[in-house]
Amino acid sequence: MAKNPTDYSELQTPAPGAPKEPIAPKAPTAQATLANTNRWSTRTLVTIALLCAISVLLSFVEFPLLPGVTWLKYDASAMPALVCGFAFGPAAGLACGIVSCIAHGILMADFTGALMNIMVIVGIVAPSAIVYKRNRTFKGAAIGLALGVLGAMVMAVLGNLLLTPAWLGVPFEAVVAMIVPVLIPFNLLKGLLNAVLTVVVYKAVSNLITPEKRQVKGR
Secondary structure, three states: OOOOOOOOOOOOOOOOOOOOOOOOOOOOOHHHHHHHHHHHHHHHHHHHHHHHHHHHHHOOOOEEOOOOOOOOEEOOOHHHHHHHHHHHOHHHHHHHHHHHHHHHHHHHOOHHHHHHHHHHHHHHHHHHHHHHHHOOOHHHHHHHHHHHHHHHHHHHHHHHHHHHHHHHOOOHHHHHHHHHHHHHHHHHHHHHHHHHHHHHHHHHHHHHHOOOOOOOOOO
16 A cells, blocks of 8 residues: 655654764854954954054154164054954055055155055065965064065165156166165164064954954964
């Protein structure tokens, strides 16, 4: 005799004391996932904006590094961009640094200086953040920052060779003569200061701005 396909009489209630089948955990709903993503995205954007504002403020605190070279001054505005790059990746670090350079250039009406600063920011932030993203250890940070210091120095020299004669009217030969005695020492010292500040500050605030990520490890 054929069974009735709608007959559920064979489905018996488990006997008392019989082991129950485990209930699979519910997968997160699309709304919950979207809410969590938006929450972290908002936090990240707010943190980047805060670091950008700090970078703009620091760009106005400047002082000379080399005796007798008062027209080249150091400011720590690259440090927040480096911290941002370490925390959120190269794109975020570059965005923070470039926006800060543009804001400073607009406020000071110095667009040549802003363009040169953007070149330096790209030179120091991009290699530093890329290397650290692939190797989130103290060694990775040190290697990335070392490459960044060299990159910033190269971009600073290149920027002076291209922009200073064109927009400021300084003879090209005069700029070339300043490369070894002035430009290289200044930008090397500037880069080293930014690197040291970045390691100290990022180590202090990394747990606050990126609590979900692995932080700098001492190896």
